[in-house]
Amino acid sequence: MTDSQPLSAAPPATRPPALDRIRVGSAPDSWGVWFPDDPLQVPWQRFLDEVAEAGYPWIELGPYGYLPTDPGRLAQETGSRGLKVSAGTVFTALHRGPAVWDETWAHVSQVAELTRAMGARHLVVIPSFWRDDKTAELIENPELTAGQWRDLAAGMERLGREVRERYGLDIVVHPHADTHIDGEENVARFLDATDADVVNLCLDTGHYAYCGGDNVKLIETYGERIGYLHLKQVDPEILAEVVRDGMPFGPAVRRGVMCEPPDGVPALEPVLEAAQGLGVELFAIVEQDMYPCPPDQPLPIARRTRRFLRGCGA
Template identity: 80%
Template sequence: MTSSPPALTRIRIGSAPDSWGVWFPDDPRQTPWERFLDEVADAGYEWIELGPYGYLPTDPARLTEETAKRGLRVSAGTVFTGLHHGPAVWEDTWEHVSRIAALTRAMGAAHLVVIPSFWRDDKTGEVLEDRTLTPAQWRELASQTERLGREVLDRYGLRIVVHPHADTHIDTPENVARFLDATDPALVSLCLDTGHYAYCGGDSVRAIEAFAERIGYLHLKQVDPRILAEVVAEGLPFGPAVGRGVMCEPPSGVPALEPVLAAAQRLDVDLFAIVEQDMYPCPPDRPLPIARRTRAYLRSCGAR
């Protein structure tokens, strides 16, 4: 007889529009926002992220009403930034960030997920800039991210959690370590996405242990190693890789999530662990059964 894993008492499980095939504020191929809210609650989740700004209602009163009647709460908002370009992009960046931070705060959340800009277009594969930053760009990335962390904390009371992401400059274990070494832990934490980290050659359990004091948030996803090998061999951009199914339903891929969650529990801090199975675009009836099975699987890992 197998025993149940210990309850993950410090881990709060949620999901996100991404798991319903949502990548953009408005796209006819995406699940309508009302259906997403209905189905994410039906699947057994209590926490959600905002997703792309403008997908869910941006009026805090309306969004509060819509989430509350379904028993949902917001864990974080998400912003995209190109801070390695330095002060020249600050004004436009802040205009974008401040709108999302205000809604995130109004919904009672405490985190803002920060995703670096892509070095190649995630649809066409067009190379937008060099995939390797210069030393000067690394300095700008570190200093401007600290500035963002300070401003978001001071003005909105939110903590930024930077999300290493495929096809960005914060991707591999080496680049993640370099970024963390260059930034102030008081201002910049990490959103460790298990799927993206594996996609870029990393081991999430090792990352949690090595960067223990910097782990502020988790995204849970898995990659299909067979498809990933094809993607790497072909040099495929992230968007087409997702279309091919590189991000797969747990527990069929890597990394194994039970050891990741156990390592996160050992940090002895409260953490959100938000499921994000990239699958844009996808048929409208596909996400809910996957979400139900994934929630049941995570319960079997101790995530109540």
């Protein structure tokens, strides 16, 4: 090269797409919290301290009663740490028909009232399990009858209307392993049977992959029904063992089936890009099921996961 020859400019660094419609947060689940009170779980104050330290501005309430249920106190505790609430979570068994409505509503109204008081707009609805998480004992038939599907759809629509009318919240139904709303076939059946105006989906990327579903395909097919995201990955090798052994979800989690991104499936980059392409604002709340876990385990994982998501543009 002679002195008269210009130096070649270095190629620009490749930047991830800006996911400006995705609001990232985390949840008590990522700290090993499954129950309102359990000696194996970290105290709620530690969860709030560490989720803020890890760089997440949004959280979910988790199991009702884990965080303070007095709105004034919870607002003070979250606000002092720069945190905001994106959603509450409820558990339902609406496929059992109108007989369970009063019991369901008693639970839902408690959570919805606190969720509204915290300024959130979503209620995540998780269907009941058909087998016991610990013993693997069958609680119900894994397959619903046609009548139970009708009760499930009608009950969810009623829940969506009542929650919106009374509390101004939108319900988002969470497909979940070991429930009747799980993989591609049952999720599609549920969505086709319900009114999009009042019932939409919380797509949990890990649970949907755990049950054999293609997350990007679901977003592309039912994009207008995706109202909320949970970001999670599964370890495919451990999942193969879980499927082979017919293992319930709880023991599968203890075996480590839900793993730290980006080590598992589905790849989160295309999922986030597909969600961004929907053209609506979406919460994407990180959950890494790991109950129970050592108390010092969650924070380093949360930091690394937040750094990974920033690298994805979120």
